[in-house]
Amino acid sequence: MGAQSSVSNAVVDADARALDRAVADLVRRTRFPVAFGGLAQDDAIHVTSIHGARTHSLDGLVVKASRGLGGRAFVERRPRLALDYRSARSITHDYDRAVLGEGIATLFAVPVLVGDRARGVIYCGSWAGAAVGDVVARSAFAVADELSRELQIREEVQRRLALAPRPEDGTQMPAAAREELRQTYAELRSIAAVVDDPGLRTRLDRLERRLAALSNDTAEPALDLDVKLSPREVDVLACAALGSTNAEIAATLELREGTVKSYLQSAMAKLDASTRHAAVATARRAGLLP
Structure with missing residues (x-):
């Protein structure tokens, strides 16, 4: 209590x-x-x-x-x-x-x-x-x-965090809870991507890092990877991690489909991945995505 x-x-x-x-x-x-x-x-x-x-x-x-x-x-x-x-x-x-x-x-x-x-x-x-x-x-x-946007985002994050189990015995987070956090993370990034106010973006970034840290309890060893993705590259990867097509990512982030493809290709090159799925997996192990 x-x-x-x-x-x-x-x-x-x-x-x-x-x-x-x-x-x-x-x-x-x-x-x-x-x-x-x-x-x-x-x-x-x-x-x-x-x-x-x-x-x-x-x-x-x-x-x-x-x-x-x-x-x-x-x-x-x-x-x-x-x-x-x-x-x-x-x-x-x-x-x-x-x-x-x-x-x-x-x-x-x-x-x-x-x-x-x-x-x-x-x-x-x-x-x-x-x-x-x-x-x-x-x-x-x-x-x-x-x-209202900030309050809405905080409400949604708190709702999903409340649903996520918090193992204290070293066990891994259940798959359903992890997927819920990943969906929240992708939604949060898609909202932050179209926010112009620098102060609000900074606060959204803090929420994103909190979500990523909470879901980073995988039993798979983390990668010590010296890679820096741009905010937009993380945006498109977070959406791709949910199975979105380039067209769907473009609509979500208010970008052109060709621009989405360019960001994905750039992220894949930095992560030395031949497919978007491999890029997502590597980004997760490197702590760049939840």
């Missing part, structure tokens, strides 16, 4: 840190002076991250589903805007003390969606009335999308 609680707390802390990075990014990218946000707990949004505020009015804010601007955005799973928050008639005013206490005039709330679930809400606001044009809206949507 204690170990499970520690893991759960670590996941919650990691999600909170991801949210805080997103809220800080919201201020930078929208140029709105104040931003805040929270993740859902028990059908309410608990605001844990605030950037740019001049007061402490927003501290500890808990927004119930369907209440206020954020509560509506959360329930409806779509953005909500109050150009003049004080006089807005389309929302309840349960949280006027917090919002107006900070002096916010214009408030924009964007839900963070993971699949078909709302996981939280991020807000950006202005102390004076301000238009929310395409630049602000696109920037806010992009931040919400990046946060």
Whole structure:
């Protein structure tokens, strides 16, 4: 029970840190002076991250589903805007003390969606009335999308790690569990391959290394191979390891089929392998793939 609680707390802390990075990014990218946000707990949004505020009015804010601007955005799973928050008639005013206490005039709330679930809400606001044009809206949507992608990836990784047995007696991981980890690794790389944000890519890379390390318990002796594959070569090999064709790999990684073939050939040459299957086997023994 204690170990499970520690893991759960670590996941919650990691999600909170991801949210805080997103809220800080919201201020930078929208140029709105104040931003805040929270993740859902028990059908309410608990605001844990605030950037740019001049007061402490927003501290500890808990927004119930369907209440206020954020509560509506959360329930409806779509953005909500109050150009003049004080006089807005389309929302309840349960949280006027917090919002107006900070002096916010214009408030924009964007839900963070993971699949078909709302996981939280991020807000950006202005102390004076301000238009929310395409630049602000696109920037806010992009931040919400990046946060939702990170939360989704972490959820999937945690789900699969929870299913994977953790032998403590030196026995080898069951084949089904190992294959599940390999599929997760390939999916993670395919998502990371189309992420432009350097910080998010770095965090995804850490998750990839964790998965690879967890599955590296094979009884077969490891190869001491001084080979460095490019990120794209690892991407295509990870997909090839699942039996994907060049066309399928191209679609997954948003590459041209000829480009996929070139990366595979390059990886095979570096690994001194005559086939893609041999390249995958060598990469696994060298610790380059799970």
